[in-house]
Amino acid sequence: MKIFEIGTGYTSIPARIGAATEIVVEELTKSMVKKNKDVIIVDIQDKNRGSNELPIKEAYMPQFFSSTDTKLGIVHKLKRVFYSVSLALKLKRILKKEDRCTFHFHNQYNLFFFLKLTPKQLRRKANIIYTVHSYIWFGEWAAIENTIKRKYFQEVYSIKNADQVFVLNEITRNHLIKELGIDHSKIILVPNGVNTEVYKPLDENENNAKKAVLGITGKTVFFQAGSVCERKNQLGSLELLLPLLKSNSDCVFAYAGGIIDPEYNQILADYTAKNKLNDQVIYLGELAPGEELNKYYSLSSAYMFSSKSEAFSLVILEALSAGVPVIMNANIKLEIPGKNNNGILKYQDEKDFSTLVEEEILNKENHALHSENGRRLIEKQYSWDAVAEQYLEKIS
Numbered sequence: 001m002k003i004f005e006i007g008t009g010y011t012s013i014p015a016r017i018g019a020a021t022e023i024v025v026e027e028l029t030k031s032m033v034k035k036n037k038d039v040i041i042v043d044i045q046d047k048n049r050g051s052n053e054l055p056i057k058e059a060y061m062p063q064f065f066s067s068t069d070t071k072l073g074i075v076h077k078l079k080r081v082f083y084s085v086s087l088a089l090k091l092k093r094i095l096k097k098e099d100r101c102t103f104h105f106h107n108q109y110n111l112f113f114f115l116k117l118t119p120k121q122l123r124r125k126a127n128i129i130y131t132v133h134s135y136i137w138f139g140e141w142a143a144i145e146n147t148i149k150r151k152y153f154q155e156v157y158s159i160k161n162a163d164q165v166f167v168l169n170e171i172t173r174n175h176l177i178k179e180l181g182i183d184h185s186k187i188i189l190v191p192n193g194v195n196t197e198v199y200k201p202l203d204e205n206e207n208n209a210k211k212a213v214l215g216i217t218g219k220t221v222f223f224q225a226g227s228v229c230e231r232k233n234q235l236g237s238l239e240l241l242l243p244l245l246k247s248n249s250d251c252v253f254a255y256a257g258g259i260i261d262p263e264y265n266q267i268l269a270d271y272t273a274k275n276k277l278n279d280q281v282i283y284l285g286e287l288a289p290g291e292e293l294n295k296y297y298s299l300s301s302a303y304m305f306s307s308k309s310e311a312f313s314l315v316i317l318e319a320l321s322a323g324v325p326v327i328m329n330a331n332i333k334l335e336i337p338g339k340n341n342n343g344i345l346k347y348q349d350e351k352d353f354s355t356l357v358e359e360e361i362l363n364k365e366n367h368a369l370h371s372e373n374g375r376r377l378i379e380k381q382y383s384w385d386a387v388a389e390q391y392l393e394k395i396s
Contacts, residue, residue, distance in 0.1 A: 083109075324374070
């Protein structure tokens with residue numbers, strides 16, 4: 001049965017910025033192609049699409065909307081709606097030609113408009129799958145219920161009307177069953193994956209050369225990637241690292257990502273200046289996913305995971321795949337790869353964090369062990385080829 005992976009329209013595939021869902025669609029498709037599956041991506045029209053060998057059909061969009069809008073304002077919302085309508089019309093034409101196929105959606109707008117604009121009789125020709133990527137479901141129900149009702153009603157509708165629903169964590173699965181009354185048999189828990197051929201440890205000479213370009217030769221780098229905003233919590237990482245940075249000038253904090261909240265970014269800048277850390281806190285800008293981003297993972301000694309909410313964090317997989325231990329708070333409720341000896345180091349409080357850094361990161365022998373453990377786990381369980389196999393086993 002032919003599988004259509006549906007691009008969200010946020011940015012064209014392959015993504016030239018850190019767009020997690022587009023990366024999922026791209027890598028999942030690549031792995032399915034390697035397995036000789038009949039798979040096609042349906043994506044936003046873009047005359048400036050990056051070079052690729054992916055099987056892609058385009059849904060019409062005016063070029064004005066084709067560029068990525070990271071500010072998530074009114075233009076972004078209009079773009080989502082316009083693309084979703086255009087996409088629905090494209091998918092209707094596909095259904096009229098296909099006997100039976102699978103549509104795999106990754107965005108609530110896309111599926112909502114498809115369901116509303118496509119006759120039910122025509123929809124029966126497709127097995128409709130929806131993957132819940134939204135981080136909002138990861139919270140306690142009492143805290144998120146009103147937000148779900150006000151802002152995610154389209155996703156609720158999509159979930160209720162999909163034939164299969166893939167979720168990335170148990171908390172989301174439990175909410176869908178207990179709070180929305182979704183039949184547990186159609187909810188399937190799957191992980192995200194990572195391209196282990198792209199995200200990998202580089203040799204010391206390459207790492208040192210990159211450090212020299214950045215002016216941080218010989219420094220110990222603590223790295224964080226992701227949109228610059230309160231949810232990703234770069235400030236939390238910096239506050240945690242403050243005592244270390246103050247006492248050890250050979251340590252630096254480097255962060256990368258699109259600035260979607262300028263006010264929050266200014267708070268970061270003010271905090272850095274107030275504590276006289278301008279030489280030890282480096283904003284790297286927005287890095288292209290893949291080989292460019294991997295260079296920064298690889299030169300780092302540790303990855304700081306401080307996000308306040310995530311459905312399933314790709315950056316954890318990417319860091320571990322690059323041989324970089326991940327530091328995170330022990331109280332974060334998140335689907336964590338593996339159980340023990342997985343390259344993930346957890347702390348309870350600031351004192352515990354300081355001890356952890358001293359004993360597990362700055363100690364070269366222990367650091368090497370965590371690096372090897374993380375990479376080994378990813379290669380075994382979280383390569384996109386392994387994850388694609390799980391998807392294919394579950395698609396009905």
